[in-house]
Amino acid sequence: MTAFALDPSQTAWCEELRTLAEQRLRPLAEKGEPGHVNRPLVAALGELGLLERLLDSGALDLCLLRESLARGCTEAETALALQGLGTYPVIQAGTPAHRERWLPEVRAGRAVAAFALSEPGAGSDAAALALDAAHTPDGWRLTGEKCWISNAPEADFYTVFARTTHGAGARGVTAFLVPADRPGLTGSSLDMLSPHPIGALAFDGVPVTHDDVLGEPDRGFRVAMNTLNLFRPSVGAFAVGMARAALDATVVHTEERTAFGGPLRELQAVAHQVAEMATRTEAARLLVYAAAAAYDVGEPGVPRRAAMAKLFATETAQYVVDTAVQLHGARALRRGHLLEHLYREVRAPRIYEGASEVQRTIIAKELYANREPSA
Incomplete structure (x- = not known):
């Protein structure tokens, strides 16, 4: 098992983050509208370099970021984490064009990302996804629903997981990068116990192409x-x-x-x-x-x-x-x-x-x- 300890610079950074969250980010969080994306808060995370650090971090730095921000402002922590969750598939499996289009916008806090995996009938059993991707001459058309999606329906783009091969379980799922302005994509907000931006998405024949695939077809799981x-x-x-x-x-x-x-x-x-x-x-x-x-x-x-x-x-x-x-x-x-x-x-x-x-x-x-x- 890896032996590790936080060095003095990491400990000092964590304290700086907590102070930053309390003094700079919490006032912005308090001005946000419950249940909606707080874009000024996301922009501040970009201006302060925290989204840059997030996307370039290993797992330990990511944990230090999230823990320290949570001690000072949970809303700032959540906004940062959701940017990472929605964007990491692009870093991991996106094309150069995907990265060039979206990563600078996320780093600067100008674009809001979302990770669209859960469905009404596929929460814990993620391999049971039913969002249908029907083949077309140009790619696929997505039809179905996603729910419990953080930042929906206000995100600028979604990393969407859909069923491209039926009967194949986890081996028949493809990941797509879907901009929010695609025709046929609509959404609605959900009113939650803790008022975060969470919603449902409806896909009515949303067109996606081979250029929208993250990674390889049928390997999105x-x-x-x-x-x-x-x-x-x-x-x-x-x-x-x-x-x-x-x-x-x-x-x-x-x-x-x-x-x-x-x-x-x-x-x-x-x-x-x-x-x-x-x-x-x-x-x-x-x-x-x-x-x-x-x-x-x-x-x-x-x-x-x-x-x-x-x-x-x-x-x-x-x-x-x-x-x-x-x-x-x-x-x-x-x-x-x-x-x-x-x-x-x-x-x-x-x-x-x-x-x-x-x-x-x-x-x-x-x-x-x-x-x-x-x-």
């Missing part, structure tokens, strides 16, 4: 999985960032809040809960870093490590934020309180990019597949 293998540990990093923000707030609160003749921290029940929050958060953080470091050096077992990191970190963040709310009491339930915000934000990562149950399946399958046969 690999593009999707390579993207998720990179981003799953970083979802864990997002969760760790939220857990650390909740822990930071709880340490301050239990130091300053008095009850039964002294600060809350002097109550053993409270002190033990805070210790448990800190221990689980640090364990999750190290698991995320280990998965990212393994990805960067190409070690085997990356899908299992990515699944472990996402599973443990997102479940831990749920526990830490919930415990923080409990220790803060009624004030944490008030609209606008940091913990009220985190309580809504922390639930979705246990579902998207592979629910916790899917991560457990990935982990178990690899363990059994690699088991040494009995003598």
Whole structure:
């Protein structure tokens, strides 16, 4: 297993990012319209060089970016991560023309990207995609639906995964780069627990050509999985960032809040809960870093490590934020309180990019597949 440690420059960079998120990005986030893409925030991420860093990062740097921004402004973290998720297939499998057209726009924060994989009948089982790509003399026509697509319907382009060969499972999926202005492509917003830009897309014979293919026809599932293998540990990093923000707030609160003749921290029940929050958060953080470091050096077992990191970190963040709310009491339930915000934000990562149950399946399958046969 790769040994790693953050050097002083990385630690300092993380603190700079958190301060930047709190002081420069949070005011822009607060001005955004709930449920819609915050284009001034995306533009600021470009102006500050964070989108440039995102697209040039390895897995560990990506995790440091997401964790640090999440501690200071979850909206900025999410806007950055969605740009990466929608654009990484272009970096990985796009043509020179794709890269020349879209990467400068994304880096500058002028174009908004989206990753269009999920469908009404294909969420966790991504290989069951039904969006139909029917052959035409010029390429294909896409017909069907996508749902739970972040940045839809306001993105400027979508990385879309469609069924080009029926009955072939994962081996019959092709990845396409589809600009938002293609005829026949429409969308609608979905009203979610945490008001992010998420929507559904309808494809009514949307034309795509061989020039729109990312990678090779019928090999798009690999593009999707390579993207998720990179981003799953970083979802864990997002969760760790939220857990650390909740822990930071709880340490301050239990130091300053008095009850039964002294600060809350002097109550053993409270002190033990805070210790448990800190221990689980640090364990999750190290698991995320280990998965990212393994990805960067190409070690085997990356899908299992990515699944472990996402599973443990997102479940831990749920526990830490919930415990923080409990220790803060009624004030944490008030609209606008940091913990009220985190309580809504922390639930979705246990579902998207592979629910916790899917991560457990990935982990178990690899363990059994690699088991040494009995003598």
